[in-house]
């Protein structure tokens with residue numbers, strides 16, 4: 001089965017959800033024109049890392065973001081991995097991913113599990129603790145957010161139940177660590193024998209310049225498509241999920257695992 005995946009490598013206006021909503025809508029139209037089956041957005045696209053302003057800016061239970069994403073999914077018949085958005089729930093803030101199928105139905109919700117201390121994320125945001133696997137466009141997938149990628153055991157927990165793709169969203173991956181970003185993603189693709197589709201933002205905020213280089217990687221770790229390090233753009237690629245089945249058959253790492261040794 002061949003799927004066209006699209007990544008919205010967008011800039012994010014710090015603390016301006018209404019501006020960012022317009023950008024998100026523009027990328028859905030572009031992805032539809034490009035014939036995409038799946039569109040993926042970056043992390044914290046509603047607010048950027050405006051962490052001190054979350055009481056004013058965070059989306060109550062993600063409602064406004066969910067309404068927008070559901071409408072875009074339905075209008076353009078796109079499967080959408082809605083990046084992540086700053087949400088508020090029960091008096092706490094979360095960094096939350098919502099996923100919608102092309103009928104506009106929500107198929108997943110995930111709160112980022114590993115919070116990034118270098119940016120004080122844990123001082124403002126509560127960590128999630130539930131894994132995130134879902135079926136999208138007929139492909140069982142796992143979804144994680146930014147710093148989560150540095151915890152291979154977290155992804156392995158999810159990938160062991162059968163997903164064929166890792167749909168990964170980031171925003172705040174700065175240009176000075178962009179080489180690490182690429183290596184980590186290629187490693188996750190190879191060790192999990194899965195496609196990786198990874199969105200990163202471009203542009204700057206008060207503290208950082210972000211490094212783009214959104215990536216589509218095949219299960220052997222080869223780069224199928226990539227964004228530039230600085231430009232806003234839609235990155236697209238065709239991926240053949242049948243390839244991944246063949247690769248898992250050749251080197252059966254999942255059945256060769258010895259979980260009794262891993263403590």
Ligand SMILES: NC(=O)CCC(=O)C(=O)O
Pocket residue numbers: 115116145146147148150171172173174177
């Ligand atoms: N927003 C994040 O989780 C950033 C993670 C990051 O930059 C890293 O190097 O890890």
